[in-house]
Amino acid sequence: MPDSHDMLFRTLADPTRRAIFERLCRDGEQTVGALTARAGVSQPAVSKHLGVLKQAGLVRDRHQGRQTHYCAQPGALSPLIDWTSQMAGFWEARFDDLEDLLKRMDQ
Amino acid sequence: MPDSHDMLFRTLADPTRRAIFERLCRDGEQTVGALTARAGVSQPAVSKHLGVLKQAGLVRDRHQGRQTHYCAQPGALSPLIDWTSQMAGFWEARFDDLEDLLKRMDQ
DNA sequence: CTCATCCATAACTCTCTGGTTATTGATCTG
């Protein structure tokens, strides 16, 4: 069972994909065509990236006629935030341990 | 010019590498041998991962005799935190815009 | 109905990278 961090980090590791997500965060809902126009890669490539982003829960799609609108789901970033603060937390915890140790040594 | 986000995301995308970093955050400074013992991959693989982590600024090394000690530098995660909150920020800004719009429509 | 447009999928290529084993350099030990 690959944890959610894994999918999240792997999904956001690609610059093109991250740019698409950023764009959706900045400017809101976009059609595939609009995203393709600025992505610098072909339309199938954009569709594939959107598929990966959707799989990771980072975007939602909405079909309207023959076009598909995608919008960002920034809430899906929370595991990433959790992980980051956990790492920082471990760091501080160990720092506190060191402080305790120094205090005890000081006595 | 690949921004620092890029290197950071790419570095943390690999599960083995991320596990090594997590371990250094949790348990503090470790030798290559100690890390290899729990990494599930060969020593050269661990050394390569540590090289990548170091390149990204996520770890520091300290040579002592014939062994090398590595420790995490969680401060290097800050661009990642910045990026994440920026994405969330864009989201909220657009939400505020929507609120403004609705307010104006309400008048 | 016919043609055009939009998006997704298929099939393929090519590069990148994470893994391996083998080796070397350096340091500790006897």
Added chain:
DNA sequence: CAGATCAATAACCAGAGAGTTATGGATGAG
């Protein structure tokens, strides 16, 4: 000094994945 241990590097391999072109299926327009 000789042998052993630790970590880094070299050389290589295989799989993943990001890109392409080609195609198909569905919807809108004339």
